[in-house]
Amino acid sequence: MEQTLAVARQLYRRMYLIRTAEDAIVKRYHENDMKTPMHMSMGAEAIAAAVCLAIGPDSLCVSSYRSHGTYLARTLETDRFFAELYGKCGGTADGRAGSMHLSAPEQGYLGGSAIVASVIPVATGAAFSLKRLGRDAVVAVFFGDGAIDEGSFWESLNIACAWRLPVLFVCEDNGFAVHTPAGVRHGYASITDIVSRFRISAAETSTTDASLLHAATQELLADMRAAQRPGFIRMHYYRYLEHVGVNEDFAAGYRPRDEYEEWLAVDPVTTQRTRLLEAGVAEDWVAEMERGIDAQVAHSIELAVAAPFPDECILFRDVMTNENVDIS
């Protein structure tokens, strides 16, 4: 019970952080200083929070271009995050990576990719390392329902299962690849049903309740560990904003606003807050934590805005180990 409460608090801290950071992005994006394509996590906070917490600090993760959630849930930091979005010194790659390629290797977040599905193979290789090193850990790889259209998802699923690699495949399913619905893209009824026929532990959920997602992930991890095999979990959520950018896009006509409102009624962040209060956490404690995060985000943005742009010389840095090489 104590432990459940501790988890619930940690989940909320992560989700509130993600939401607050993204709210700030929405608010300031029009200033045109964050010149990087934003694929927002809004609506999906519970997934990143639950999975990142469940896998624990020794585990690794990789993600797609829609990775604000993963990054923040994993690192809890916002200084490098905003510096990167502003293209400034002090960012995760001193402004070279942008929103789609955040990373925090020292905290086990290996990075993201803007090519759909392309990190899934990377996860298998990282899991092979963990296995070789005998670590009791997994690699969680986050991808959308569009990524399962790509062959590399299937190839990676196959080798992870054949070689019993500790990969946790997390399908963040919002039912759309950009604006194309899953129904017209998929030649089958249920991906989870299909995947479950591989040598894997598989699960599916549509809750926005982070505690339930956390429990489901833990259960899956236990099953993976017991059976010495990978895991797959499909988590449904609703993407609040447009595919890329910070606006709503219900006027475009490809999805109705009603749908959004139904999901909004069970918004993951407010749900988790309610949960905390119901479980007896003092409103003061919650508010205090929220204020702390508000201040953290505000401060990080100030730092990022004030930070200098990177020096010319880093344009060629980290392309090859020996930068003195004449490569042109």
Next chain:
Amino acid sequence: MEQTLAVARQLYRRMYLIRTAEDAIVKRYHENDMKTPMHMSMGAEAIAAAVCLAIGPDSLCVSSYRSHGTYLARTLETDRFFAELYGKCGGTADGRAGSMHLSAPEQGYLGGSAIVASVIPVATGAAFSLKRLGRDAVVAVFFGDGAIDEGSFWESLNIACAWRLPVLFVCEDNGFAVHTPAGVRHGYASITDIVSRFRISAAETSTTDASLLHAATQELLADMRAAQRPGFIRMHYYRYLEHVGVNEDFAAGYRPRDEYEEWLAVDPVTTQRTRLLEAGVAEDWVAEMERGIDAQVAHSIELAVAAPFPDECILFRDVMTNENVDIS
């Protein structure tokens, strides 16, 4: 019954042709005049014969590099076949294609490819054409158990099912990709079970009895037509010879000779011959047909050996439509 017998005769004609042509290859390959890598169909004759007959002349097919069977079952001709293997004028591409890229488009055999799995997407596009044109026909695509490791198999399976394309996926399963057994390559128990969860008609068989394979294919085709969806059939067989080349390779140690002998006891060609005789076809009729094919093959080889090598100028032909273009 009459019809069954007619089918049985046609199956045997095809299988005997494939076996005879390949026997001739085995016999003459050491002369070093057929300078092209041979991936032999020996042991798999029933699959090509049954499927090519079942899909009918309006249907199309594409195949892998292991395509002697498909080519011969589809065309029943050997002049262009041998001319191509000898790299001579009169071959399917006047010697430019070789054993791995036979084709007979005018007879609906669109060609083969030496890149594993790469024809599977091609089949989906051809099936889209058939569907657009309103043809009551399918595209049969032949591939091995190695091809299902590749992502493009899954991608193609998905779009064929999503778009209800008349593709017949034929997995010619010999349990090996080169020398690597399926068991260590596949992270699941049964590919047919998995595929059957897509919107597809799926079947599996391990018989070497061509009539049974033919019936199974017909049944599948009927199901595909009724449900307006693609089909998948996995057909087990035993590869008699080495992966590439004309020799046995049991000495290599990766598979036991016993296995081969078990399968040889139910050799598809002799099985079908026995069937015919049992069904009351006169031995004379069979022997006469065999003599005809023997003569056809011998004659084609003579022609191929006597044929000239292609002229230099065709080296650049058919690369682009306007050959006058300065492309170097």
Next chain:
Amino acid sequence: MKTLTYRDAVNAALHEEMELDPSVFVYGIDVGDHKRIFGTTNNLVEDFGPDRCFSTPLCEETLVGFGLGAAITGQRPVNVHMRVDFLLLAMNQLANMVTTWSYGSGGSLRVPFVIRAIIGRGWGQSYQHCKSLQSIFGHIPGLRVVMPATPADAKGMLKAAIRCDDPVLVIEHRWLYDAEGVVGDLDEIAPLEGASILRPGTDLTIAATSWMNVEAMHAAKILGKAGVGCEIVDVRAVAPLDDTTVAASVAKTGYCVVADTDWVPYGLGAELAARLHERCFDSLKAPVKRVGFAFTHCPCSRPLENLFYPNAGQIVRAAEELLKLPPVDLEGEDFYSYERKFRGPF
């Protein structure tokens, strides 16, 4: 004769060819959604139905193989890729399959297959949405590769590509979509081969691809003030590459800058330089100079991004070096005007 934007010129080409030939269809990731590939596929679904313009699952390798299969069975598919970077997933189909099928069938089959790939630049999209890669595609026999730089070519070359029996890769630069120009009529096509003179001049040849023609025009203006008459040759076709037109220009000017929307090493400029030195050995007064992307990964941050992408300024500097002129003052020049115009997400 109408004036259209490049975007509408592409759209008109598709419309007209689909109207003329029922075997033409357009498919690819997101071609049918409301964004319509920057508007280039506008109204195709409405006018020709979802059977002839449809969005697909995400599976580039299969989509290109699908086009091959459709092309050899009587269709004329047009497959669209929002970024050329995504086409790297389909390199096998492109280089091993699509380009070889006609040859392998002894010419019995032809592959009338058009692939539109979009390149572009800027706005922090960074290193997986920045490539151009024309030299890679040009290296593969059997593939026509074109880069229309004007609305007239955008329409005419796409129409020609659709009618052509060979596979054609059409590379369109996103920044050109707003450019306006006079385009040809229903029956008019533009040749898929041959460079063209965009601007005549006698002192220096600038051979440019795609958007770099815009930069070259800007550079020519600046250099004109210093008394240098630039001849701008729009390369137009990467493969087959027309060196004759460029060589004729260089024979006259004696100097050449190649301005390409791609990395320099092993890029288009290398091929053109090698040929020009061969053909104009005696008339070239200095070695061909090459301008292109910085040889690094495209960074997100704007100041670095501006260093990554080549512009008129670099062309000017290259020209000055060749002609041994003192550097002109570029202070007042507006180099990233387009980039500043363009706001948010992509």
Next chain:
Amino acid sequence: MKTLTYRDAVNAALHEEMELDPSVFVYGIDVGDHKRIFGTTNNLVEDFGPDRCFSTPLCEETLVGFGLGAAITGQRPVNVHMRVDFLLLAMNQLANMVTTWSYGSGGSLRVPFVIRAIIGRGWGQSYQHCKSLQSIFGHIPGLRVVMPATPADAKGMLKAAIRCDDPVLVIEHRWLYDAEGVVGDLDEIAPLEGASILRPGTDLTIAATSWMNVEAMHAAKILGKAGVGCEIVDVRAVAPLDDTTVAASVAKTGYCVVADTDWVPYGLGAELAARLHERCFDSLKAPVKRVGFAFTHCPCSRPLENLFYPNAGQIVRAAEELLKLPPVDLEGEDFYSYERKFRGPF
């Protein structure tokens, strides 16, 4: 100092590095079967176990991404591809992922990942098993590309590649596997950059890649009889490309033939020619000549195949044209000796 075949040199490099560093492992399609990739992976399974040398499912894209994942988490993977053509399936991982990861992580992660890709020629394998593609790989920033031509380099460069923190593509020509030569010791590595002079000469420079060095040697012998002293520069590294060594040679000889195992258009010869004309503008007495594959798909039939692949004879003819010499009689020369030696399947 030992004499080994190229094949055994590759094998020795793998053995030694696996012995020295437990993070090195070898994987790929068929690396563990009894054919052992033309013998180059001999005894790795026996000596290091199936955890460090294993055959895989057929899935090139994933295998290359797998290597990236392993490399950024402490391993030093070596991934083998039996034909460079198959690597086209993994171009996305190579050009979008493997090469960018270090940059994208701000240098926190390095990608010590070796890919061995085998090229080759002949025996009717035709157009999907014939490619070489070094200029395509060289065009991608962040990738080292090498083509060892001698057993010493086969060993030394592979060892260096394994120890290098950058992704390295090692392209090996199958026909070189039987070549014998002295190789370095356990501690010796060969630099991953820099061309080398294989044969000194004063009249003509032949810059060659991989197997074309063997053809160049043959050509040099023939030309020597006509009194022409050829200097042969083994290019060794495609990226970064060392033009300094070649330029120094050309400054001396005034003439250059580039002999490459690849298509000419947009090939390595273009890049080298562009750079040589820039660096040796005054010393070059004639334009650089390029020899390579015929720009078509590799045909199966032997007589056509012989026309597709370049050989010593073509180098001789190119040299004669440059030097304005009368053509020597090549009748008695044995040009396809290796190809004739080689029999059956591949």
